[in-house]
Amino acid sequence: MQAFDPDLLRTFLAFAEGGSLAHAAAAVGRTASAVTAQMQRLETMVGEPLLAPSGRGRVLTPAGEELLVHARRILEVHRDAWLSFKGAKADGRLALGCTQDFADSNLPDLLRLFARTHPRVRLDLRVGRSRELTAAYDQGVIDVLIVMREGLQPDEVALLSEPMLWLSASGEPVPAAGELPIAVLDPPCGFRSAATDALDNAGYSYRIAATSPSLSGLRAAVRSGIAITARTARIMGEGIAAAPQALSLPALPNAEFSLRLKPKADKAASSLATLLAEGLPTAPRVLSDAQRSL
Structure with missing residues (x-):
């Protein structure tokens, strides 16, 4: 019986969580061609296709979805064992x-x-x-x-590396006309610079409606519905969601x-x-x- 290589499973998990081979390559520090080769090795071991074409990308097959459950469990056990031996003393x-x-x-x-x-x-x-x-x-x-x-x-x-997103209050209307109200942290802040640069380059009219020295203050401003902000998906939830596509906001960098x-x-x-x-x-x-x- 063949044993699953944890490195192959980590790459597979990176694809499943990131949604693309390019994301998986960045997450595990390998080239896209190396990630593709790893996925092919894993498919050979399983004996079934794990990825299927979908538009310009790929998605998990039913066999891939099943392997995903086992991969998470195997890697958790592997990680727990490694940490226990490392940390006992x-x-x-x-x-x-x-x-x-x-x-x-x-x-x-x-x-x-x-x-x-x-x-x-x-x-x-x-x-x-x-x-x-x-x-x-x-x-x-x-x-x-x-x-x-x-x-x-x-x-x-x-x-x-994670995508920056435009975020707004869940279920709250955001002005679709006039100056766009944005909330930002006090400078220096990479998210603030990315947001204002993207809006300036797109010729998008905006005003800074709220500032804060802390992320908790920024969250409060967004949840209240008085402004939108640029951040990652990590602060979503509890009243904060992706901004409506109807605003046609400019793309943000990672x-x-x-x-x-x-x-x-x-x-x-x-x-x-x-x-x-x-x-x-x-x-x-x-x-x-x-x-x-x-």
Whole structure:
């Protein structure tokens, strides 16, 4: 009996969660041709097609959907075992710094797993803006860092790339005429620059209707219906959804976050960085207007 290669399953899972071979290639750090070869190897092992053409892309076949369930289970067991052996004797203090985008999405589940497998490690969690966190990291206060990327760094262990989206209050009307009200964080902010640059380049009339130094304030402004914002799918839910397509808003670039590990970090920090690199790319799915109305 053949055993599933965890690397093949990770690539398969990256495709299933990202929806394209290109996304899977970026998520696992391989070329598109290498990802295609991996999928072909997996199909040979299974003995059935796992992907089927759909328009310009591909979707999972029924066999692919079935394998997806097993792949998640296999990788979870594999990850738990690896972390348990790595963390059984680890102790000391470990500082993690990250933006609120991740702190409010799937980070808590990953930290729960890390704490269970590293029971003697004290975790110091710092949540804030990228600039302040980076300064603390440069001073040696933070061991593992997740912030908006400002170029390749020698200690970068993973690049987390996610689409920026226009977001608005769920079920609230957004003005389709006149100046578009937008909510942004105080500068410097990569999301703010991306939003205003996209609107300026498209000649789209807008005004800054709300500003905040924190993501919680930005959320409140969007939920109230007074403005829309540019962010990732990680802040969707609880009254925030994708902005209506009727607004014909300009396309936004991907948001890139850098996962960095302090040079000469101990084994516990390295294990946490690996866990986050594998687990954080999973973000909430974006629902269409029709799906939100169901």
